[in-house]
Amino acid sequence: MTPSTLPPADAVEDDAPATGSADATSTPPVVGAPGNPPKFPGIPWTRALMIGLVCFGVWLLLDAPSLQASAQASPFGTRRTVSMDVLGPIAVVSRGLQLSHVVGWTDDALGRSQGGGPSLAVARPEAHRKLPVVVTTTVPATPNTPTTSTTFPVLNQNPAPANPLHVLMVGDSIGIDLGQALVNDLAGTDAVSPTLDGRIDTGLSRPDYFNWPEELSADLANDRPQLVVVMIGANDPQNMEVDGANLAYGTPAWNTAYADRVGSFMDLAFATGAHVLWVGMPPMASPGLNAAMDNLNAIVQSQVKAHPGQATFLDTRTILGTPQGGFTPYLTNSAGAELNIRTPDGIHLTNDGAEVLSQAVINSMRSTLHINLPPT
Amino acid sequence: MLFPTIDFAIFFAVVYTVSWLLNPYPGPWKLFMVAASYFFYAWADWRFVFLLMASSAIAWLGAEVLDRMAGRARRVALWVTLAGLLGLLVWFKYYVFVTVNVDNLFHGVGLGRPLPLLNVTLPIAISFFTFMAVSYVVDVHRGVLKRARPMDLAVYLAFFPHLVAGPIVRGTELLPQIRRKRDPANVNYVEAFWLIVAGLTKKVVLSSYLAAYVVDPVFADPRQHSGAEVIVAVWGYAVQIYADFSGYTDIAIGIAMLLGFRFPQNFNRPYTAVSLQDFWRRWHMTLSGWLRDYLYIPLGGNRGPEWRICVNILITMLLGGLWHGAAWTFVGWGLYHGIGQIIGRQRRRWRAAHNRPLEPSGRARVALARFVTFQVVCGGWLLFRATSFSNVTAMLSRLFSGWSPSPLITPLALAAIAVGIATQYLPDQVLDRLKGAFADRRPVVQGGILGLVLLAITTLGPQGVAPFIYYRF
Numbered sequence: 005m006t007p008s009t010l011p012p013a014d015a016v017e018d019d020a021p022a023t024g025s026a027d028a029t030s031t032p033p034v035v036g037a038p039g040n041p042p043k044f045p046g047i048p049w050t051r052a053l054m055i056g057l058v059c060f061g062v063w064l065l066l067d068a069p070s071l072q073a074s075a076q077a078s079p080f081g082t083r084r085t086v087s088m089d090v091l092g093p094i095a096v097v098s099r100g101l102q103l104s105h106v107v108g109w110t111d112d113a114l115g116r117s118q119g120g121g122p123s124l125a126v127a128r129p130e131a132h133r134k135l136p137v138v139v140t141t142t143v144p145a146t147p148n149t150p151t152t153s154t155t156f157p158v159l160n161q162n163p164a165p166a167n168p169l170h171v172l173m174v175g176d177s178i179g180i181d182l183g184q185a186l187v188n189d190l191a192g193t194d195a196v197s198p199t200l201d202g203r204i205d206t207g208l209s210r211p212d213y214f215n216w217p218e219e220l221s222a223d224l225a226n227d228r229p230q231l232v233v234v235m236i237g238a239n240d241p242q243n244m245e246v247d248g249a250n251l252a253y254g255t256p257a258w259n260t261a262y263a264d265r266v267g268s269f270m271d272l273a274f275a276t277g278a279h280v281l282w283v284g285m286p287p288m289a290s291p292g293l294n295a296a297m298d299n300l301n302a303i304v305q306s307q308v309k310a311h312p313g314q315a316t317f318l319d320t321r322t323i324l325g326t327p328q329g330g331f332t333p334y335l336t337n338s339a340g341a342e343l344n345i346r347t348p349d350g351i352h353l354t355n356d357g358a359e360v361l362s363q364a365v366i367n368s369m370r371s372t373l374h375i376n377l378p379p380t
Numbered sequence: 381m382l383f384p385t386i387d388f389a390i391f392f393a394v395v396y397t398v399s400w401l402l403n404p405y406p407g408p409w410k411l412f413m414v415a416a417s418y419f420f421y422a423w424a425d426w427r428f429v430f431l432l433m434a435s436s437a438i439a440w441l442g443a444e445v446l447d448r449m450a451g452r453a454r455r456v457a458l459w460v461t462l463a464g465l466l467g468l469l470v471w472f473k474y475y476v477f478v479t480v481n482v483d484n485l486f487h488g489v490g491l492g493r494p495l496p497l498l499n500v501t502l503p504i505a506i507s508f509f510t511f512m513a514v515s516y517v518v519d520v521h522r523g524v525l526k527r528a529r530p531m532d533l534a535v536y537l538a539f540f541p542h543l544v545a546g547p548i549v550r551g552t553e554l555l556p557q558i559r560r561k562r563d564p565a566n567v568n569y570v571e572a573f574w575l576i577v578a579g580l581t582k583k584v585v586l587s588s589y590l591a592a593y594v595v596d597p598v599f600a601d602p603r604q605h606s607g608a609e610v611i612v613a614v615w616g617y618a619v620q621i622y623a624d625f626s627g628y629t630d631i632a633i634g635i636a637m638l639l640g641f642r643f644p645q646n647f648n649r650p651y652t653a654v655s656l657q658d659f660w661r662r663w664h665m666t667l668s669g670w671l672r673d674y675l676y677i678p679l680g681g682n683r684g685p686e687w688r689i690c691v692n693i694l695i696t697m698l699l700g701g702l703w704h705g706a707a708w709t710f711v712g713w714g715l716y717h718g719i720g721q722i723i724g725r726q727r728r729r730w731r732a733a734h735n736r737p738l739e740p741s742g743r744a745r746v747a748l749a750r751f752v753t754f755q756v757v758c759g760g761w762l763l764f765r766a767t768s769f770s771n772v773t774a775m776l777s778r779l780f781s782g783w784s785p786s787p788l789i790t791p792l793a794l795a796a797i798a799v800g801i802a803t804q805y806l807p808d809q810v811l812d813r814l815k816g817a818f819a820d821r822r823p824v825v826q827g828g829i830l831g832l833v834l835l836a837i838t839t840l841g842p843q844g845v846a847p848f849i850y851y852r853f
Contacts, residue, residue: 043812044819046566049400051823052638055569056396058827060389063834070838071386184600191603200601289499333499334480342485342493344476350504355767 038159066103068095080243080250125152159279160230161375163195169375170197173276174220177204178352179235182283185358186233187367193378199227207240208265217269224276231373232273233365235283237304238351241296244375253296259303266307279373280315282308283365286324287331289350294331316372323364324357335360381423383579384630391420392635395540399639400564410531410558417538421505428503431468432538435506439513440462440533443520447527457677458521462514469510475500477706505544507703509537511670516551518674525551532558541636545628547646548666554641562640570819572637573826574811577833579630582623584841586800590620594793599765600632602774606786609776612793617765619800622650625664651757654740656750657728659757671700693725694718704764709772713763719754720853754801 038365064071074097163169171190173183180202190196201223206214216236223229244251244261251258259371270280285297301319308317321329323346333346337360345357353361369375381388395416402409422429442461446454470478473500483493519525528536528551535558542549598605598613605613629646636643646666653659658670660680676696682689694715701714728738740749766772818826 044568044570044815046563046568047823048565049396049567049638049640052567052569052572053393053397055573055823055827055830056393058824059830059834060393062828062831063838064829066835067838141843187601188603191601312590333476334497340487342480342497344480346499348476348500350499350501 064094065098065101065294068098068141071095078211079210080172080245102265112317114364159373159375161373163193163375163377168195168197169231170227170229171199171231171233172223172227173200173202173233173235174223175200175202175233175235175283176206176238176283177202179236180204181353181358182235182361182365183233185355185362189359189366190377195378198365199223199229205239207236207238208262208269209240209242209244212245217272220269220272224272224278229273229278231281231369232278233281233283234269235285237285237297237300238288238293241293254299259299262300263303263307265309266304270307270311274311274314280308281318281320281365281368281373282310282315283361284320286320286353286361287326287329289331289346291334293351298346316368318365318368320361320364324361326352381420383583383628383635383697387423391416396638400562403564403640406559406561410535414531414534414538417535417540419542420540421538421543423499423555424504431503431506432509433534434539435465435468435509436530436534438468438539439517440528442517443527443533446517447520454521458517461517465510465513465517469506472500472503472506474702474706484555498623508546508548509543511548511667511674511703512537512542514549515548515670515674515830516555519551523548525555528555538635539641541632541639541641542643545625545632546664546666547629547632547643548670549643553644564640568637568641570815572634573830574815574818575630575634575637577837578829579627579632579634580834580837582627582630584837586724586796587620587623587627587839590616590623590793590796590800593790594788594796595620595765597788599767599771599775602708602771602778605778605788606784607687607779607781608786609788610775612786612789612797614762614765614775615775616793617795618651618754618758618761621761621764622647623800651754651801651804653753654746654752656717656724656756659753660717660721667700667703671696675699690722690725693721697721709766709768712772713760713768716760716763720760778846 039376068091072091075091078087114345130230160167160169161366173186175183180200183200183202187198187200190198201219203214203216203219206216208216211217221248224232239249240262241253243253244258246261251261270282273280284301288294288297301317301321305317305319308315312380324335331346331350333344333350335343335345335357337343343356343360344354345360346352347354366377370377381391391432395413396415398412399409404410418429418432421432432647438461442457446457446461449457479495479497480497483497487493516525516536520527532555536551536554539549539554539558548821551716560844595613595615598609599617602610626647629643633643633646644663644666648662648665650662651663674808676692679692679695680688681692695718697718698711698714701710701712701717704713706712731738762772762775766775818829821829
């Protein structure tokens with residue numbers, strides 16, 4: 005075995021091999037190569053294929069109900085239909101033979117919903133706790149931000165360490181980008197108790213995949229927020245199922261159904277006395293997705309207008325876009341420095357982009373909601 | 381296409397079967413493998429297939445031209461080819477980083493903004509296939525490798541098991557395997573299935589759990605976590621990135637093995653290292669070997685005065701850090717390891733001059749050296765994982781101010797970290813006994829065992845699988 009190292013471990017004692025000599029071949033050991041032969045005899049490729057197929061078959065039979073649930077939650081379309089058609093009969097057999105209980109028992113033992121491991125990239129509300137108390141008295145300036153204005157008579161507008169404002173941030177992956185910066189910034193005021201609940205790949209279109217109303221209800225009961233900041237929508241331009249009917253994205257029926265869902269979602273917060281600050285989707289690099297976000301923003305905005313005094317819409321198209329509301333990966337901040345605000349996918353926010361948006365949300369809380377937040 | 385997905389399982393079942401059926405026919409086999417690999421790559425974004433083709437074409441053309449020349453012309457041809465290959469890498473990976481920093485620097489001293497801002501999308505795997513293309517061209521220039529036929533080179537660079545996140549396989553290792561037929565009656569299935577199962581377990585179960593429940597929450601919001609949670613999150617990340625990256629390469633080596641190919645080992649129990657030099661002998665071995673052979677040694681390596689050697693080490697590690705990502709935190713990580721290497725080197729020189737043993741001896745000293753090395757490596761991981769230097773300082777500040785309750789430190793979290801480290805101390809004999817017991821079973825039983833293991837992995841894993849960390853490199 006010839007170890008590979010940088011620089012060689014024996015660098016002090018020996019000269020490095022000269023460039024252009026056999027040094028280029030001193031590479032890490034190759035698994036199964038001469039000098040490192042296989043310890044077990046090989047078999048014909050057909051037999052290895054058979055082992056693989058048996059493995060796949062056993063797994064498919066035992067895990068079919070979970071796979072069926074995943075397929076059910078995937079976007080409507082041919083792929084979903086084929087998956088459902090293939091997995092349906094296997095899942096029936098699996099359930100008939102009581103094989104699906106293997107996974108069910110594991111889920112029960114781990115205290116999870118059926119077939120559910122830990123969701124990815126979740127900033128968990130239970131991780132939150134109060135910060136050390138620091139008394140601050142500064143009343144910040146309240147710059148203007150593009151928001152749909154309203155008044156909020158019952159909001160805690162003078163939060164302090166002894167009487168913090170409870171803020172819940174919920175969102176999809178872009179909401180997580182914002183939420184991580186916002187929670188940090190709000191926590192930095194020492195007058196806000198912020199909580200983030202973010203779920204990647206989620207939205208309001210597919211409650212069969214992830215049920216945000218249920219999640220919000222649980223969050224509202226656990227955290228009792230006075231202000232709910234929402235940033236959800238990037239995954240929503242897809243067909244929806246409403247009362248058994250499949251509504252094609254972009255149709256008037258879809259728009260109406262989506263508006264209902266947005267309204268109902270807000271109603272959950274209103275029912276607990278919380279205010280909603282809905283952060284609109286920023287411009288997207290893809291023209292198609294950008295147009296879809298414009299459509300969603302318009303729907304949300306109409307719902308906010310239908311709930312005067314209870315909700316605010318923060319339009320991010322000029323905050324994270326060109327003055328005309330177009331997509332741009334860069335912004336120049338007030339100090340004149342160029343910031344890269346969007347990730348290469350043209351969808352998500354970089355740390356700098358998230359920070360820009362977080363400050364805009366905080367400004368909106370100050371200017372539109374008239375909350376006297378200490379400086380961060 | 382991600383390895384731990386149904387999409388890939390179906391893709392691989394087809395490719396495996398067709399690949400072995402076409403094995404007696406080298407021409408059609410190569411054509412098929414290039415097509416399959418491009419399909420695999422196009423799954424994420426079809427546009428970048430053209431980039432992969434361009435990189436292959438530049439490498440092939442460059443090697444063809446330079447190998448027909450001698451002396452200065454040969455060197456010029458080499459540099460032109462390298463400029464072409466590395467130019468693509470710099471453009472796609474570093475343009476935004478360079479532009480923003482240069483513009484801000486010039487703007488800061490009142491000289492305007494010289495570079496235009498463009499939206500450049502980073503293609504998956506560009507760092508890996510560029511380094512492989514560079515190694516091919518340089519090896520041809522050095523005379524240690526014969527020029528490859530266009531189709532051989534296309535397979536070499538695009539071969540899907542290594543395409544996305546390595547290991548970085550040299551032309552000297554892979555091209556001869558591409559040129560000859562594989563033995564269809566001798567598939568090293570025990571080792572292959574073991575690697576795939578081990579890789580899936582590390583990635584889907586261990587890495588995903590630590591990321592979701594320990595690492596991400598703390599790094600996202602250090603101010604709300606205790607000093608103890610910060611320490612455990614950094615340890616957790618050390619295990620997460622090892623499980624993630626070594627898991628990927630285990631699967632890559634395993635599926636290549638099923639296709640009759642042998643890849644170099646990429647990890648060798650890195651957290652058993654007794655020094656930083658030792659760590660780099662064990663971590664991402666194909667990259668450290670590449671940096672040594674194609675950067676460190678051409679810079680002068682261990683020749684010349686001591687200060688020059690130290691500069692060579694520093695440059696190599698800095699560029700190695702930057703290879704991982706266009707961000708100052710990666711530069712900081714490279715600098716951290718460069719300085720660590722230099723300190724280690726000076727220590728070894730001092731010990732050699734005073735007739736002291738260079739390596740620790742005795743159980744207690746070895747254990748202490750391993751513990752200290754792991755903590756030093758974790759210091760580097762803090763820089764590597766942090767989103768910014770302010771994130772680093774926020775994490776560090778909690779060590780001195782935040783010893784509040786630590787709900788994220790659960791027995792399961794500590795057990796996951798312990799398992800991630802302890803498995804690196806498992807003797808080969810134990811693993812061999814397990815493999816031997818598997819090999820003794822009948823094929824149907826073997827398939828059943830693997831099916832149950834797969835069920836355990838998918839049941840214990842999360843919903844959906846996050847992309848591998850090294851995808852973005």
